[in-house]
Amino acid sequence: MFKKLSRTAVSAAALTAAAAAMISPTTASAASAPLDSARIATHFDLAKGQTPENIALAPGGNAYVTFAAARQIAELTRSGATRILATLPAPSDGGVHTPVLGFALTTGIVRAHDGTLYVLYATGTSDLTGLWRLRPGGQPQRIAALPATGLPNGLALDARTRTLYITDSVLGAIWSVPTSGGTPTAWSTAPELASTGFLGANGLKIHNGAVWATNLDKGTVLRIPVLRGGRAGQVQTRATGLPGIDDFAFTGHGNRILATLNGTSQVALVQPDGTHSTVLTAADGLQNPTSIALRGNTAYILSAAYLTAKDPNLALAHLNR
Template sequence: MPRVPRSAGVTAAALTFGLLATAPATADEPAVSAPRVVAHFDFAKGETPENIALEPDGSADLTFSNARQVANVTPQGRKRILATLPAVADPHTPVVGAAVVLGIARAQDGTLYVNYATGTRATGIWRIPSGGGKPRQIAQLPTNGFPNGLALDERRNVLYAADSVLGTVWRVPRSGGKPTAWAEGAALEPRNAPPAARVGVNGIKVHRDAVWVSNTNAGTLLRIPVRDSGCAGAIETRATRLYAIDDFAFVDRHRDTALAALTGGSEVALVRPDGTHQVVLTPRDGLSNPTSVAVRGRTAYVPSAAYFTRKDPNLLLARVHQRDRG
């Protein structure tokens, strides 16, 4: 979620600290420990890491939203720019006013897909060759929308883009082409926020025969079943009171336990299948408005964009493991 007015961030942070729904930890759920910041970025250069995809070697592909770049960052903190989205004359992007690169998804062959929001015909999904190279637009999305999170379902060969302003999940063939409004409804729409901070459906993941999304303004984690026909089923609310939630990731492919970035309060929460949650990472660990999460094996990756703090955008790694039954 790119930078919005500071007052909106303060409000979100206050809600996050004041209204957390928590429950005691249990011995059979994951724990997060040993957080460490492995890379620091330059806010003044637009190096605000918005979203993340992981490479087989353990490095992270990050979208630097305000710089319009995609960068590869190793666990040792080495950075390499993979692509820069083309500049747009006179962008009219909702929410932020500037052209920003947002969600990212990686295919098994290494191809990267990113959302680009500009307020112009350049708004849509762009493809980047494996290893980096010149981006190419493969689908145009509405110019008055804000395509935020992006997910790839390789089994069905489709991409899903979460539009935070229009409250829509778009479905696009992986090869590109015309988008379809796959899911819509009040549960996906922005609400109860100033116009410049109205951000509805945001993060998105394909998990266990469903598309899961977050709604930032509503503070919810939602599940949308994928029917055999490929159509969307009824939207289910799976967790609430996740105030200022951005993107999220599941700890493994077999369970509905997730780690969610709560950007306003600079926290990461462990969200249980029953909807309760517990904060497991905080600003003391190095978070500075985290925007997304990725998990591979026993490692969690958390980019912080510092949209509201404006201090120390970074990439944090932490260990994910089972609690000691001791």
């Protein structure tokens, strides 16, 4: 599987080139750094396709991740152990028709209060691409089909309305699906979600009555209000100039976020007014970071090493609020 992943480097190089051509966020001074004490907590096995794509935190200290190239869902324990919970079925063609990337991959993951995991899977085939559910102790089951021509990527759960939202990085859309499964609805197809040739809408969160998303190609953070009846409002661009932005996490009840910048191996702090600064870099062990989550004052940052091909890992850092 990793050989298939290596062949994606040619396509992914476009991301690196784009990132290098743009100005990176300014670097925060050490005295005011919102993240410090960064350390690598877990190293993953690249040869086994353990390229961590997304993370969901659970009460008690455990975390759940998707290993993109291995098509796996894994549990990371507080003691540092990695336990594979499920491997999704391989497509009959090996995933070579997966849009843009050319390999089947697991992407977004969220955890419901009852421990149920919801995971996205992109294969380029109509029988497997879509939203999958894994109940505690059960087997993975696809509960909603998504277009094989797309690349479902970011996933967010609105527990209040029991609705899952999904970014499609190729089709430039956000889908909505009930937690019970069924036919997806194209919740938003606004032009701000579209790619410019590689990957568009990417990271996704529900926050303060709105759906927030990133656009990797355009380097933007977007806010879409949820209107009465659950309809999508007008897209608001909240930040620009963030090349290769992937996942993000809010630092509290306000609109300040921490965002992973994949191609440049950085984490940026984005203020509510859109200004931003670099708070972690490759010097902190980041290797093409794909996902970030917060538990209390601890930031969990996954690196997939898609381009560096060296050390996929989980880094921990302390958040100075």
